[in-house]
Amino acid sequence: MAIPCTHFISSEKAALENGFLLGSPNSLSSPRVLTQDELKKIAAYKAVEYVESGMVIGLGTGSTAKHAVDRIGELLHQGKLKNIIGIPTSKKTHEQAISCGIPLANLDSYPIVDLAIDGADEVDPFMNLVKGRGGSLLREKMIESACKKFICIVDETKLVKYLGGSGLAMPVEVVPFCWKFSAERLKNLFQDSGCVAKLRTFPENGEPFVTDNENYIIDLYFQKDIGDLNVASDTILRLPGIVDHGMFINMATTVIVAGELGITIKNK
Numbered sequence: 001m002a003i004p005c006t007h008f009i010s011s012e013k014a015a016l017e018n019g020f021l022l023g024s025p026n027s028l029s030s031p032r033v034l035t036q037d038e039l040k041k042i043a044a045y046k047a048v049e050y051v052e053s054g055m056v057i058g059l060g061t062g063s064t065a066k067h068a069v070d071r072i073g074e075l076l077h078q079g080k081l082k083n084i085i086g087i088p089t090s091k092k093t094h095e096q097a098i099s100c101g102i103p104l105a106n107l108d109s110y111p112i113v114d115l116a117i118d119g120a121d122e123v124d125p126f127m128n129l130v131k132g133r134g135g136s137l138l139r140e141k142m143i144e145s146a147c148k149k150f151i152c153i154v155d156e157t158k159l160v161k162y163l164g165g166s167g168l169a170m171p172v173e174v175v176p177f178c179w180k181f182s183a184e185r186l187k188n189l190f191q192d193s194g195c196v197a198k199l200r201t202f203p204e205n206g207e208p209f210v211t212d213n214e215n216y217i218i219d220l221y222f223q224k225d226i227g228d229l230n231v232a233s234d235t236i237l238r239l240p241g242i243v244d245h246g247m248f249i250n251m252a253t254t255v256i257v258a259g260e261l262g263i264t265i266k267n268k
């Protein structure tokens, strides 16, 4: 899908307002409008430049991270990268990495990960993220919290003023047992922010979406800023039956944003 140019102009402004430093604007100079997928690929390829031979790499999940996994596989195949160990953040990425020929392991054998590269659903000005709209938040959080560096890669549509600000889902992984009870409790926690809590289901049959860990996802939608993220996180995690939530607070060490006018890179 091609995104109209005006979108990029306003989003570029948003990038700058969010404190992202303009990287190499000319590198993307193109006479035509780039698709969102091309921007994802540009961010992903930039992130893979940080990968060195011998590294243990957290392999993210989603349509942006997919490009990074493909690129790592390609560089391995060309002999430009050697001795990489990939730690996949989902079953889907596990399959993709195998098909790309990336040797895989897990956190039990490699508890310290050199670098993870993954996408996000939202990025706030402080590099906090919402993740998990693809349902992979738990494994992503386990692996990305074990990383020395975590590079988040996004196209500029993911930039928000505050988490939840896109009006789209903030996922919470819950055990299936009495999920309605958990959904009600989650909603009540954020009454002041006009929270709506919905079980994630497949539109075609109404069946619950089941995560790689056999849990359900309750998607929270906010009408207002939820305020202090650490307080929100602690409050959610204190509820019995909650496995984890999609707020990744203070975890990304670098955010790479690809936009029509260039790549912006922000480091911690």
Ligand SMILES: O=C[C@H](O)[C@H](O)[C@H](O)COP(=O)(O)O
Pocket: 060, 061, 062, 063, 064, 065, 118, 119, 120, 121, 130, 131, 132, 133, 134, 135, 136, 137, 140
């Ligand atoms: O569960 C999914 C992951 O957190 C993804 O990294 C996130 O949803 C971003 O996905 P995409 O790159 O497809 O927008």
